[in-house]
Amino acid sequence: MELSKCGHDERLPLYQQVRDEIFKNIQCGVWLPDVAIPTEAELTKHYGVAIGTIRKAVDTLVADGVLYRSQGRGTFVRRPDFSSSLFRFFRQVSLDGKVSIPTGNILSRTLVLPPEHIAKSLKIKPNEITIRLERNRVLDNSVVLTEEIWLPESLFASLSDIELTSFGNLLYPFYEKQCGLLVASATETLSIESAMPETASVLGIDEGRPVAVIERVAYSYDKTPLEYRISRGPAETFRYQVNIS
Template sequence: MKGTGSMTDERLPLYQRLRDDMLAKIAAGEWAPGGAIPTEAELTKHYGVAVGTLRKAVDTLVQDGLMKRSQGRGTFVLRPNFESSLFRFFRQVDARGERRIPNGRILARELTSPPSYVADALALAASENVIRLERVRELDGTTVYHEEIWLPAGRFEALMQIDPDDFGNLLYPFYETQCGQLIGSARETLTVETADATLAGVLGIGAGQPVVMIERLAFGYDRTPLEYRRSRGAANTFRYQVDIS
């Protein structure tokens, strides 16, 4: 296959190597989320592959929700909405029973050495630092989640120069505009813990009460780990709901 020097693992099927190269173009900013990718004719010529191979690669990206075909218009790069995914299954409601997404507020920011489990998750070298954000998510002034967020300092250093009050509620678009880092996918794991005195004070519950912890590892479009996050909320505020059809 011609037209790229980034696909070096010849053990992978050709369509998978093609898929990975497409993702690398998005991660590098060559293809922007919301924009159309080149036509099939342009891509088959660029890569020197059959149209069937190209379509199979694009099919996998469409199935993963990273691209969308639009009849008569072409294929577009999608921008996943991860900020709302936390609340897709765990519904937060106000006093009137209306579903709402809590607002985010940064409590603290620091440049620091990562704990070993964070360094492992983000695939960092021993000498690399992280930016640690402490954030709460609130509804009507009441804290419903406490979050710890770790980011590779080398990729997100611009965040150290921005007033925490200016971060806004949606962090992933903020990462993109301020640091040029695009989140393409994420993996979440849910566990149940008990609150220590500090967390209990933040959440307004008793020490030892159960909390739900959602651990998220977010990746760039090229599968580079970009963010490790732990969100904790009182277990009695969670309502798990899945629509099956």
């Protein structure tokens, strides 16, 4: 792929125009996660601007968490890390007393029309097919979290006939490997509900007990919704922490 050149609103500061074009190259997959982008000198030559403009544009993307600098190696596209984000909220302790991240088991995969609110969150039409996954998170042979996941079939068609055991523990790297889709950001909504019979049975708790619910919409770099996920776990293991300064 060739690098795009500045073509944004010229009323924007020049560094912002360059910043947007660098970001566009990341969105389009010209520069991949954990791969170095061109040097400041190379970017200066390509965009025909002063090195100070390039430096400010790159600084903005570093501050936004899109890029990171490695001393003596260059500037790289940051790979978002969601591997333990859910467990900011659910603290799971194994039998030996260690804080652990449960493993994930895909139980089922179906092609379904999504509920209206999920179709809206995924920005698809209600009559568009989604791949629905059911997954449990297991620790010491006990289910500690249950999850429902919806994926637009138009984007994830290659997952329709893959063995369920092939999905692995971390889904986002799997999406990238199998479908070429990189999750770059997500929004999460937290709530509490009473455990319905099926959820209570899976989690091994009494019906009606409080359950913490995390609804997540995951996005690509260009903010295309890729995944809608609902995770449920016993409220007794739920912890919320925020630092205020």
